[in-house]
Amino acid sequence: MTDNIAVWYAARATGLVALLLLTATMLWGMLGPPRTGQGASAGAERPARSPRFVVTLLHRNLSLLTLSFLGVHIGSSIIDTYAGIGWLDAVIPFGSTYRPMWLGFGAVAFDLLLAVLVTSLLRARISLRLWRGLHWFAYLCWPLALVHALGVGTDSRGGWPLVVTLLCCAAVAVAGLYRLSAPRSAT
Numbered sequence: 001m002t003d004n005i006a007v008w009y010a011a012r013a014t015g016l017v018a019l020l021l022l023t024a025t026m027l028w029g030m031l032g033p034p035r036t037g038q039g040a041s042a043g044a045e046r047p048a049r050s051p052r053f054v055v056t057l058l059h060r061n062l063s064l065l066t067l068s069f070l071g072v073h074i075g076s077s078i079i080d081t082y083a084g085i086g087w088l089d090a091v092i093p094f095g096s097t098y099r100p101m102w103l104g105f106g107a108v109a110f111d112l113l114l115a116v117l118v119t120s121l122l123r124a125r126i127s128l129r130l131w132r133g134l135h136w137f138a139y140l141c142w143p144l145a146l147v148h149a150l151g152v153g154t155d156s157r158g159g160w161p162l163v164v165t166l167l168c169c170a171a172v173a174v175a176g177l178y179r180l181s182a183p184r185s186a187t
Contacts, residue, residue, distance in 0.1 A: 007080045012153065014073035016161060019149050021066035023168040026142050028059045030175045060120075067117065070110065102151025109144035112137040142172065 032055045074090045077083070085103065089096040091111060094104035119126065119134045149165060150157070 004080065007076050008082065011073060011076040011080050014069050014076060015149060015153065016164060018066055018069040018073050019145055019168060020164065021062060021069055022142055022145055023171060025059065025062040025066055026139070026172055027175050028055070028062055029138065030172075030179045032059065063117075063120075067113065070113070074110070099152050102148055105144045106148030106152065109141045109148060112141045112144070116141070 077085050078087060078090065083098040085096060085098055089098075089103060090107055091114075093107040093111070094100050096103045116135055116138050119131055123131050146165065146169070153161065
């Protein structure tokens with residue numbers, strides 16, 4: 001397995017927690033208040049919801065927590081000498097000698113998350129249209145991270161990690177169907 005079992009467990013645990021947090025971030029983004037052109041028509045009464053700033057802050061904090069766990073996951077995966085994963089393997093897709101395709105999906109997901117993070121930090125300096133367009137990459141991160149977890153995870157093909165992964169899939173599927181079925185205004 002590895003020389004240091006604690007590092008091996010840290011890499012696996014933080015990867016699974018990062019997937020759960022990324023799923024929660026996706027769900028919160030998908031189920032948050034409708035944007036222009038979605039949801040109730042203009043002027044109609046909306047059901048009582050949290051103020052937009054609360055929704056935005058929770059989404060942002062979930063995203064930052066996801067990135068924090070992802071940083072620990074990547075760091076502990078690199079420190080663990082079993083697979084021989086290097087720092088460049090975390091950002092340059094499909095170049096690793098260890099399961100290059102599966103690790104590459106994780107690297108692409110990480111790169112896209114970094115792009116979303118950087119553009120979110122620059123949001124006040126770029127157009128809202130550009131920011132929203134780039135923010136759609138977040139929706140691509142989740143399936144890539146999921147495929148990465150299923151392909152690289154040594155314990156993801158059975159037991160409770162598989163159940164957790166399947167529950168994440170089900171939650172995103174239900175939220176996606178809910179969001180797509182929401183009535184749209186004529187705007």
